[in-house]
Amino acid sequence: MWFCSWEAHNYVKAICKIIRDSGAEDLLVTADLCLKGTANNMFGDKADYYQTMHAIRILSGVMWRMHWEAFESRVADKDTKQWQEGIENLVQKLLENNTATTVQLEMIRKAQPQLAALDNQMWDFQKYLDHYPTAVFWCNFLNMVDILHRFVYYQRKGNWMGHLCESARMLPYLTAAGHFKYGQQSLPLYLSEMEKLPINTPEVHMALMPGAFVRRRATDAHNAVSPDMLLEQSYNAHAKEQSGLDGTTLSEATRTKWVYTKPVTASI
16 A cells, blocks of 8 residues: 555655746745745755645645635625625634534535535636636646645545545646656556455455554544555664664664564565
């Protein structure tokens, strides 16, 4: 299941390649978040994954705010009474930490008419933006980042179907970024094989559904990581300490650990 972690890394690289030299670096510098050199490195070929993830989240937050402000300006002369007050009250209540999940779901269900009216006006706004290439570009960026956020969320939750769904949505952007072997060969093959699991190996499918494709080091609900990432955080990290691989030829304990675990890792 190595796709679980490397998929996000490759997708982040794809996003960086698509938006590189688009002005995203200048936005980060103008906002005093970093210097020009750091901004260029964030979207470069050797960018740090976590640093770039942080920058992408900040950038998408700014873009979504600008998108909403443009939408409000566009519909200012239209009838918004049918959804505005209801949606504002809904969002305010959803942000309250003491509101139970069941209550939140019921509030969303009751607000369906207002949400539908808002959705229709937003679709009209999106059709208006389709006439402007720059707007289309940044809307695609927002869509790419939303896929990334949902993918990470489903990974953390151990949601197998969500993982597969967002993986499939990554395909066109991976291909557009030039990741042809990954976007047109490896990942499609992986998704095809996973789609056949319920028929070919139902026992594996039943194990993956509750979250067997990820692992947790604690009992919390939103802290799952892929198995290879767990190894990097635990055994591999320990092996790289002073008593680990850095001194393999000098450390008897490390040599002993390597000899005892080699048959197990080889069989896996």
